[in-house]
Amino acid sequence: MKKNINQAGLSPADAPLSSIAPRVLLVDDDVELTELLGSYLERDGFAVHAVHNAQAGIDSALNGCFDIAVLDFMMPRSKSGLDALNEIRGASALPLIMLTGKGDDVDRIIGLEKGADDYITKPCTSRELAARIRAVLRRTNSSFATTTPFDDIIVNGLVLRSAARSVTLNGRVIRLTSTEYSLLLILAKNVGGVVDKTKLSQGALGRHPSRYDRSIDVHISSIRRKLEVFDEGSVHIETIFGRGYQLLRR
Template identity: 45%
Template structure:
């Protein structure tokens, strides 16, 4: 049974979501402050974490920053309704997706299943050594790891999915609608900047690995494209 960790100081909401997720076949643990969350995630492994931004002791942002130092466990952040800034910050730090509170439990389950589906596909492909390359950039599909000129590029699961889409169609412009559907398994909605932030994170991480050019370009009004004239 897949284990989900709910981190939220709203105990009534946690209980509601826990009961719903349990009925959907998940094992659920709950924690209600940021410091306890940090300590627990250093000791226990979870398939996915649902993390609220507003927490006592340590904020959800602090928890996510610390988590990303040692784990790429998928994270869905819960943000205040309409708070675009919190959503962007969460994605920049390394969240895989977000939902506005109060969230519909059915929508949360759909997001969780979409993320875990990608993870299960990756696990099933583990023996497969298939590799995608574009210049010095390599994606190892079995392990869902990436390298630039043999230097590791540490990506979240969602970032890997976004980059895989771009590499598979290198030299072609891919719309944000298509990228959202393929990488996030949902429709693009107005004011949704998830793909933009994930692409920005990927750019930064490839640059840290040694690339001196911007490989992913934004074609205004059309989408994103991985260029073919990268460093050789």
């Protein structure tokens, strides 16, 4: 596995994303695990770089050389995976997948609330991780998508610009994570209609929701909080219990 992604010439200025392998940053203190996952991902067509502490993960994630980061939630030393997530998300919209321990529901919810795009539980298979990475890249980066719609969607004061994956509400920019944008886009395309959680999960997370999976609920809650800051009564996300969510005009 490559020790330094820059040695392979994979800097943002070298070539457009569509002409190179997707660049994956693995951040985990388990060296043996990252070697195993990294080797598989490279055989599967990814360019992989691994670091083994939170600070190195922060520095690498913010250097602009990667398309996605896979970040272990629990890491020792002075900074944890949550610290790394906070710092990365505070400065970058880089897609992030959190690695969490099996059964650590609280960690998953916290990670999603802090801006992770998705999570995967340990132990995980290399094939599952590769599938999750591809799913996140397809919905967050047009360079890896099969189609790229460029039509803007306007719902009262809410404007979603597909080409830039940006959102404004009443003329003010709303900073959403890639997954939050994808969820809001699905709701906006179905404005006034109820969208069930299965459709939301498949469209925004690229997977069928598992039993007791609260990922969609947590992301929707985050979107609501961000919209409420600049909302002037123009739109509202309604919970339809037992069915899903709907975006309503006001």
